Amino acid sequence: MGKLSVSAALVCLALFSGANAEEKLSMSDADKAMYAEMLENNPADMDVAEGEQLFGNMTSLEAYSKMLGVKEKDLAGYIAGFPRYVDGAKKVITLSQSIQMAAADAGKTVPKLESKEMLKMTAYVKSLANGLKTNIDVKANKQMKEMMALGQEVFETRRGGRGLSCNSCHSPDIIGQRLRMQPLPDLGVNKAAGTWPAYRMTKSETTALDKRFQQCMDNALLAKIPLGSKEMVALEVYVTNKTKGNEIQIPGLKR
Ligand code: HEC
Structure with a gap:
């Protein structure tokens, strides 16, 4: 075959x-x-840096962790496990979709999955887990x-x-x-x-x-x-x- x-x-x-x-x-x-x-x-290092700013304007890592139900110190390991089932979403979601949830949670405009903003924020949030191994379950x-x-x-x-x-x-x-x-x-x-x-x-x-x-x-x-x-x-x-x-x-x- x-x-x-x-x-x-x-x-x-x-x-x-x-x-x-x-x-x-x-x-x-x-x-x-x-x-x-x-x-x-x-060249994408700049996108990560811009993603950090965009994310910071929208919410905080503290609020994001809280929304996901994890301690902030455990956030990196949790990020390394996406896509995963998230209680608040009642389904399996990607890291980008968790950022959409964070926007909604903070009462901000929810960025589209296709948008540059989302790409940059996803790159930033995932980079918080740099050095860890992907650990999807x-x-x-x-x-x-x-x-x-x-x-x-x-x-x-x-x-x-x-x-x-x-x-x-x-x-x-x-x-x-x-x-x-x-x-x-x-x-x-x-x-x-x-x-x-x-x-x-x-x-x-x-x-x-x-x-x-x-x-x-x-x-x-x-x-x-x-x-x-x-x-x-x-x-x-x-x-x-x-x-x-x-x-x-x-x-x-x-x-
Ligand atoms: C016709 C052959 C072909 C098909 C069908 C195909 N791919 Fe690919 N894919 C490639 C080639 C060739 C590359 C490497 C291109 C390069 O090096 O730029 C690639 C690269 C990739 C990569 C990037 C790997 C990395 O991290 O460097 C991913 C992920 C991927 N494919 C997923 C998929 C998925 C999912 C599908 C089905 C929807 C798919 N591919 C269908 C030929 C194919």
């Missing part, structure tokens, strides 16, 4: 030429030098178990004109093979759960994990699953669990 899906993917990529040809190339020496330089000075309760199962289903369901699933390109048996010039990444080795929001060099912008999923959906001609939908949160649960235990390093830096 692995082999077959790779050829399907190859056909698929051969079909969309031009537009993002650059993206499909692996890194040149010049790109590698730029990557090394950006690691020293990640998909067996914590029935809601998490249910989301894990749904996430796996979304990850493995073939969709779109080419009949591809996330698994067609990210399953263990084909990882490391190449799609045109681009190696297929092992989401675990790439520390997917611990490194988003990240700065994407090929897009010259900071991107969140769920938006990164949408970029893969676009590339593979899969209908885009909306941010914040149950399916999208479930996908984040599944991918985060796949790469559980990775160190959190925000902001990440990606090709």
Whole structure:
């Protein structure tokens, strides 16, 4: 099945030429030098700093911890466990959705998941857990178990004109093979759960994990699953669990 899906993917990529040809190339020496330089000075550091200000204008870490029902000193470890079931929400939510709750709790305008403000605040709040390992618990309760199962289903369901699933390109048996010039990444080795929001060099912008999923959906001609939908949160649960235990390093830096 692995082999077959790779050829399907190859056909698929051969079909969309031009537009993002650059993206499909692996890194040149010049790109590698730029990557090394950006690691020293990640453009997304500024987003984290702005996120801190935006968050501070909206609420405090004290109020945020209280809303979540954790002691402020335990907040970082709690953040490392998203997506998770939150009592106040009565469902499994992402870190960004917990920031939406904090806004509502403080009587402020609730930022949209798609907004730059949300991206920056998510990067800031997640960076509070830098150095910790992602510690999602998909067996914590029935809601998490249910989301894990749904996430796996979304990850493995073939969709779109080419009949591809996330698994067609990210399953263990084909990882490391190449799609045109681009190696297929092992989401675990790439520390997917611990490194988003990240700065994407090929897009010259900071991107969140769920938006990164949408970029893969676009590339593979899969209908885009909306941010914040149950399916999208479930996908984040599944991918985060796949790469559980990775160190959190925000902001990440990606090709
Ligand atoms: C046609 C093949 C293909 C499909 C289908 C695909 N991806 Fe990807 N994905 C890639 C490639 C290639 C990259 C690496 C691109 C790069 O290095 O810039 C990638 C990168 C990623 C990353 C970033 C990894 C990291 O942290 O560096 C995530 C997360 C991801 N994909 C998730 C998904 C999800 C979720 C789906 C299903 C909705 C999906 N992908 C479907 C080919 C695919």
